[in-house]
Amino acid sequence: MLLSADPLWELTAACGRDTRPGRLDLIVGVYRDDSGASPIMRAVRAAESRLARSSTTKAYVGPSGDHRFLASISELILDDPSVRARATAVQTVAGTGALRLLAELIAATGPDRTVHLGVPAYVNHQGVLRAAGLRVDTHPVADMLAAASVARPGDVLMIQGCCHNPTGYQMPASDWDALAEVLYRRGVVPFIDQAYFGLGDGLEADLDGMRRLLRVVPEAYVAVSGSKAWGLYSERVGAALVIGTSPARDRALLEGAARVSYSQPPAHGAALVAEILTDPSLRSCWRDELESMRLRLGRLRSGLALRLSDLPGFAGLSTQRGMFLTLPLSPEAMESLRVDHGVYGLPTGRINLAGLPSPRVPEVAAAIRAVAQPSVPAP
Ligand SMILES: Cc1ncc(COP(=O)(O)O)c(C=O)c1O
Incomplete structure (x- = not known):
């Protein structure tokens, strides 16, 4: 084609x-x-110098990726330990890789699931979802609550976590709370794309709405991109997080989708983010x-x-x-x-x-x- x-x-x-x-x-x-x-x-430069001195191998990182990276990014994105305890995390090839792996997981866990996508949308959302064989229904991005209210149980609602691309829309906390209530009541699963955290109202404020929602819903998918927040565009840093009750199945599905696509994620960028997030001085420099x-x-x-x-x-x-x-x-x-x-x-x-x-x-x-x-x- x-x-x-x-x-x-x-x-x-x-x-x-x-x-x-x-x-x-x-x-x-x-x-x-x-x-x-x-x-x-600057924090990336410093982490790179450290890694240049301390790293000893270029061996594969394993199918789920760098565990230090996964622990630190999960802690950053999911601040609540009770949410983290229900989460499965797999390192991906940037935010796009996370979107694709999660789309594959959605397709594998229910052939009839529809993804509801607000338009105008990020230019690659439809393509990634459809490439995984998913059905996509669109609605005006401002009508997200209405779309969630008519979606069927098991359907998925695509949400950008902050700084909506392309509209720049930032959902207020009260709307996140209202959305959480509807999603919970209707059994609709949020699929949250977090690509611009830190660039809207501040790091904590940008993650706040999603964190509130994740305390309410039993199941959720979160695609994290490390491209913008660390300026690591070419290093392809990302993570797919699944909050749910079937961690072994979810991990197997995510790793299986990665295996037939790129096998294992790249090491360098994720190691840099792990170094920055786990070192207080680098972390504060980055922030x-x-x-x-x-x-x-x-x-x-x-x-x-x-x-x-x-x-x-x-x-x-x-x-x-x-x-x-x-x-x-x-x-x-x-x-x-x-x-x-x-x-x-x-x-x-x-x-x-x-x-x-x-x-x-x-x-x-x-x-x-x-x-x-x-x-x-x-x-
Ligand atoms: C909304 C959104 N999601 C995901 C991505 C994917 O980013 P990357 O694959 O470079 O991490 C982008 C990139 O522009 C984006 O705007």
Whole structure:
């Protein structure tokens, strides 16, 4: 079967071919600093030096991965020991690998299970779910509670844990509580994708809603990505967590799905995260750096929001959270932003805030204004 190329990577390549000096790549979800670099975090550098001195082998890590990594990431994500006691964790090839392994587990535990997915969704969710043979029903992302209320027992509700990609929606704690009640009552299982924790309202706040929900529901799936929070995109760090009552079955299914796909996960990135999380000084260094990334994203967002808030439909920009900002612009306006101003975002209006150098906020805001209101000259 010939698959069509991903527009995200096509546009990234087009941006790379664009020779205009000021052209700006706001497409791929990678954190960048004001100089445009995607830096290695200081805690990661320090952990790498330590590992370079102390590691003794490149032998396989085993089918479930690095146990030190799994224990420390489980403790970070699932703060409640009673939830952790019901959890099975397997290291995966980043967040995408976790999504895929969990999708395989869902498919293997009930051929009639439907996954309910809010749209607009993360661009790869449908593909990963369908690749595992799952049926996917979509609903407007704001109607999650309604979708959960009509789902059948055993069905699955896909939820992004924080900083929704692409809408930037951050669900308030009260909505998490209401959702937990509906899921529990209807026997619907949450499938939570945690890819941007720490980049929304702060590490604890970003995980809080999910943690509250996990105390209520008997069963849940959590896909954890280490790509954004540790800047370890290319190292492919992730974990699949299953909270439930059949740990032996769940582990066998996850490891079985991994075995026929990539066999065993990569070691290096997970070892770095384990080193950082288990060492108090590295952990606090990491948290500080993550917090400064979050604050920078917040400043960029409010800088744009302030300059655009008078435009129709733009008033809500400041309420969005995370790495992305979805501009209420048509695909044609996004094309004009690209062609006439050299600012590359997705046709859906999504831009990666982190790719925007702070000094260029006024200029990019003016370009957005120009394409949003082509006939009105910029003030
Ligand atoms: C919502 C969401 N989930 C999961 C992922 C997968 O991330 P990775 O496989 O790089 O860890 C991404 C990446 O952009 C994402 O935006």
